[in-house]
Amino acid sequence: MIPSNFDYQRAQSVDDALTKLAASGGTGKVIAGGHSLVPMMKLRLHEPTTLIDIARIGELSGIREQDGLIEIGANTVHHDVATSSLLRNNCPIIAETAGMIGDPQVRNRGTLGGSLAHADPAADYPAALLALDAQIQLQGPSGTREVAATDFFQGLFTVDLADNEIITAVRFTPVQVAAYAKLYQRASRFAIVGVAAALVINQGSMLRKPTIRSSRIGLTGAASHALRLTSVEEAVAGQAATAEAMAQAAQGAGAKIDDINADLHASEAYRRAMIQVFTTRALQGALARLPA
Ligand SMILES: Cc1cc2nc3c(=O)[nH]c(=O)nc-3n(C[C@H](O)[C@H](O)[C@H](O)COP(=O)(O)OP(=O)(O)OC[C@H]3O[C@@H](n4cnc5c(N)ncnc54)[C@H](O)[C@@H]3O)c2cc1C
Numbered sequence: 001m002i003p004s005n006f007d008y009q010r011a012q013s014v015d016d017a018l019t020k021l022a023a024s025g026g027t028g029k030v031i032a033g034g035h036s037l038v039p040m041m042k043l044r045l046h047e048p049t050t051l052i053d054i055a056r057i058g059e060l061s062g063i064r065e066q067d068g069l070i071e072i073g074a075n076t077v078h079h080d081v082a083t084s085s086l087l088r089n090n091c092p093i094i095a096e097t098a099g100m101i102g103d104p105q106v107r108n109r110g111t112l113g114g115s116l117a118h119a120d121p122a123a124d125y126p127a128a129l130l131a132l133d134a135q136i137q138l139q140g141p142s143g144t145r146e147v148a149a150t151d152f153f154q155g156l157f158t159v160d161l162a163d164n165e166i167i168t169a170v171r172f173t174p175v176q177v178a179a180y181a182k183l184y185q186r187a188s189r190f191a192i193v194g195v196a197a198a199l200v201i202n203q204g205s206m207l208r209k210p211t212i213r214s215s216r217i218g219l220t221g222a223a224s225h226a227l228r229l230t231s232v233e234e235a236v237a238g239q240a241a242t243a244e245a246m247a248q249a250a251q252g253a254g255a256k257i258d259d260i261n262a263d264l265h266a267s268e269a270y271r272r273a274m275i276q277v278f279t280t281r282a283l284q285g286a287l288a289r290l291p292a
Helices: 014-023 037-042 078-083 085-090 092-099 104-109 112-118 125-131 230-236 243-249 268-287
Strands: 007-010 028-031 050-053 063-066 069-073 135-140 143-148 153-155 166-172 178-184 191-202 211-220
Touching: 014 028, 014 050, 014 135, 014 166, 028 037, 063 085, 069 085, 069 112, 078 085, 078 092, 078 104, 078 112, 085 092, 092 125, 092 178, 092 191, 112 125, 112 166, 125 178, 125 191, 125 211, 178 268, 191 268, 211 230, 211 268, 230 243, 230 268, 243 268
Parallel strands: 007 050, 028 050
Antiparallel strands: 063 069, 069 166, 135 143, 135 166, 178 191, 191 211
């Protein structure tokens, strides 16, 4: 339970962190909140020779809105996302998701970038970012690039992020009619099954009730990595915007996923059953955010 020896360096800027990463010759790692990396180091699942501390790089923190897009810096801690009035007013699902992560200690130290890079299959943010169709901003030695959330989460603890790159921010168009629902482990609060749903509504008229034009539904906790529930997205399209129609559309959610997790917290069969339950809750929670 004691990590291997390592050097510690504090980066002053993103460029400085990238220079230090390159200088470590592939054996260094950045550390932000340390809530996932330090346990991995104690178990010797990670043995970096150099830890590059990016936690105090100011340019990586903060939540802002520009040209209709919201940007959250990678170093922003979960507590700041959960309590942001900009997010609560304009895109409540992301604040709601952050507020459900772990406990106050975890939310005060853990960061958005750290959670995405670590890519725990039970992490909460991935589901919400899939539902928001978010773009993940990366910076490396050869410049910046942007990866859609749908392409970013690739496998168990595997994302589209090179060893010499840093996540700098996440950007998305705010969505009001969206919600996150999860069944969580009682000790850690990691998702056993977590579902985020974002809906686009065809507004009704005197003669026609509102219907669902389209949706994006992200699932986490249930499989090796977060993914979209495309069959439910198809089933929801065109349905009446009612709780009953949402429950109907969620029938069989996740039935086509063949790598459902099974562990001491939940069997495969239980997780499968809960995907349908929490998909219904997320869809109905999104509908509850429809302006009256
Ligand atoms: C008790 C406990 C309960 C938890 N419960 C939950 C939960 O309910 N839901 C949930 O989603 N999570 C949960 N977590 C995980 C928590 O959210 C972590 O904070 C998060 O996964 C990692 O963020 P971090 O800033 O601590 O990253 P670190 O531990 O510092 O780093 C994790 C990994 O990301 C890399 N990294 C960090 N920042 C960047 C960056 N900007 N660019 C590139 N790579 C980077 C590091 O090199 C490392 O590989 C829990 C953790 C603990 C300890």
